[in-house]
Amino acid sequence: MITGFWYPRTAGGRSSLIPAPPWHYSGDLLTIEYRTDPARVRELLPEPLDLAPEDPGAVALIWADWQSCSASGEELLDPVRAQYKEAFAVVRCSYRGRTYSRCVYIWVDKDFAVARGIHQGYPKKLGSIHLTRPHPYGPAPRIEAGARFGATLAAADRRLAQAVVTLTEPAGNNGFVNAHPMAHHRWLPSIDKGGGLALDELIESGAAAAEGGTPWRGVADLELFEAPTEELARLEIREPIGAYYRQVGVVWDGGTLLEAKERS
Amino acid sequence: MITGFWYPRTAGGRSSLIPAPPWHYSGDLLTIEYRTDPARVRELLPEPLDLAPEDPGAVALIWADWQSCSASGEELLDPVRAQYKEAFAVVRCSYRGRTYSRCVYIWVDKDFAVARGIHQGYPKKLGSIHLTRPHPYGPAPRIEAGARFGATLAAADRRLAQAVVTLTEPAGNNGFVNAHPMAHHRWLPSIDKGGGLALDELIESGAAAAEGGTPWRGVADLELFEAPTEELARLEIREPIGAYYRQVGVVWDGGTLLEAKERS
Amino acid sequence: MITGFWYPRTAGGRSSLIPAPPWHYSGDLLTIEYRTDPARVRELLPEPLDLAPEDPGAVALIWADWQSCSASGEELLDPVRAQYKEAFAVVRCSYRGRTYSRCVYIWVDKDFAVARGIHQGYPKKLGSIHLTRPHPYGPAPRIEAGARFGATLAAADRRLAQAVVTLTEPAGNNGFVNAHPMAHHRWLPSIDKGGGLALDELIESGAAAAEGGTPWRGVADLELFEAPTEELARLEIREPIGAYYRQVGVVWDGGTLLEAKERS
């Protein structure tokens, strides 16, 4: 009798890289929204997804500094198993008349975050992600007008993005691009050479619970860089929308299958 | 039209963390074989797999130092994308009267290796893996009688295994535990909470082509260590079998679906 | 004309791994104090230092999660250059009738922190350091009674120390072992084989300015582990003293030479 939420599955289940949901998160989110050419968004949306009807070229590039754990919370006390950072690009799309958010690129710095992402349909790679943290003393910023936060992303020893956000005022929300349920594909190629996809699911997922502090609005200076194995910079910056900083607590507890294609 | 072998899939396909097979490998393999309690092997074998009929408690713990690439070979020229190390535990099992090898634990140090492993049904985690390399000059060992190779494995900041192997003589092979086709499960949990498995495949896979130097036999001093999130040390060392060192070139080009269960 | 505070020194000075002081820090400190055999402290004190007259076996093991920068603050906006973590062991000693603190072991996770440490006489190695961070939302702890913080230290792929601290109540200070000016040696061996020390200074140093929040007292569960190249575990835990958590801002701006020996 083999148990465990995912690999490696064993009799005891203790080895599984990730525990069964719910997964609990504490973290800081730096969000930068801008408009790109909608055609660049469209080319990332597989059937049956289409562009969102309003502001179809909107992109959110988000840095997050997380501590996460299972229901037991034990990972928080061995923090190498709880702490990770990520940077990800989100667009919006339309499915059966409803608008969804969709993560098109994401980099994280821990294996458990990669594994959770594959379960959730996030296209995860490893990267090196850094984000200024607020602090009540010394030179690091408080969360207040004029505070400046830096954020950087690198993968395969190349810098892919960097930003500086200066906070200006409290805001009513944390941006609109990543504010919908996620519509993600869970894909796995067939093990047979040239055999198409063994798994091809469109799923919906979102937070089961969320809390957070006052969002802050800011202005962003964002740069994207080319790299041979990345296409993030194709989502070129045509027009800034805004920037946001918010501290949040989130629970994720599964999603819903929207549709699945048969093994192709 | 979305392309790319796996995540992230894009219009151009350039972002995919892994290219389509074939995958080509150059590497050094340090293999340590020993016998554990067959019940500890049995508890890692899900239905319909059973213990191998002969020597059912045999285990191979293998360290590998790889350079890998796609058919184009371009990754070799940007070696952060080609080089990785891994350590993995292999047992044997029986399926429909045939003996297979099966990887039950594996740690690698690059994301592309994690992704390839998920495709192939290897239960990959990230780890820190080190293996002495042979060298023709200076203090590092040549591949010859008396040469000593160290090998270590750590994950989540804990050492899980360490070994020293002393070569004694050329050998006819590189061990028997990892010498069969692999019988692996490709699993993905359902996105619905408590929903069982969305993908549950038993697949067979092996090298499409292989070459290599003379294997060397040796004697091993191997230690396994306990860790809260690992069960490798349950495969306790009851009786040493042997140790082997070999340099190889391998091509992997897909596998075969043995059976698939319906979405549960 | 070569400029720059330290290596690499160039015409422009821009390459220097560390800027000239002052250095500014924002960070969180988890301090665990206990008593060991005073003989184990004594054996770490070179002449002319001696044991502190009171409580000579007291040890502080401290985890710190820092953001640091030069006077310009620019590193905070490229946080890979500002953020680092460290774990260090502090004892006390006596010099010319005055009690000093002295760091006997320290591990950090960035090169600029290594370089600053060599300037300040800290015996720095690289390590992997993790410390639970307080957070206002989600499962991570607030700074309050009952909050639990985990802390771990590893180097060379071996775990060296781990602790869980549970906060109990506000406290008047952050411990006494690390509360004095530091008495450190700045050593560099002679380049000539067997030539003794080219630099052998005893220096005093401490914060030029400091601010911080209310310290919290707690109880600690601390474990130290053996490793072939470490002697931290020789400072064995005989009797717990206490544990503390505090958020601070600090400025360091140089020290004072107490005495220097001639090239030996």
Added chain:
Amino acid sequence: MITGFWYPRTAGGRSSLIPAPPWHYSGDLLTIEYRTDPARVRELLPEPLDLAPEDPGAVALIWADWQSCSASGEELLDPVRAQYKEAFAVVRCSYRGRTYSRCVYIWVDKDFAVARGIHQGYPKKLGSIHLTRPHPYGPAPRIEAGARFGATLAAADRRLAQAVVTLTEPAGNNGFVNAHPMAHHRWLPSIDKGGGLALDELIESGAAAAEGGTPWRGVADLELFEAPTEELARLEIREPIGAYYRQVGVVWDGGTLLEAKERS
């Protein structure tokens, strides 16, 4: 009685990050030589050094993949303590009528290599260094005509240099820029703010013994990239000289003090 070659110094000496010399090395060297503006070399040479009389603008950019150990060789069996990679830039200079080599920038990926470098006067930072390794099987190159080796350098999440070298033919040597004894400065700033240098030595050092395979000549495609905290790209490529690949064994066993300035 405190012992140990360098920090941390203890009664037992076992903790020292580096053992006393001799230090033994096995490794692979990829050397790319080119000419830059001699003024860019001159500005990196402090008094009393001057430009080399012949070919004063010659630069060698060298990647090395090392296994190193103390006289006991024990580090080779715990290879996390022996293996490291480095990339470094070497120029030549003149001192009292003799030509020396001088490392002006260097990045390594292990702390023991940083510490050895500070002893030897190398201006070490941490970096991420990758170099294609030759291998007798599979897609990695043999050391032969047409073989291609990639080499990359990054620090602080930015790529600083990358190269591809194609081997053409055996050569009589491994280049001329790094072929002299090294003339390095060992500096340490005074602990007193604004106090000048506490240590200011000019030392000479070189291999105590060396062996190696046939050097190979090749052609290089080299790129240098700008970064806010690096000046490597100021050594701009005006004219290629050549490229070389060689496997070597080296022993380092101390150097000689050329001159020392008094504490300033």
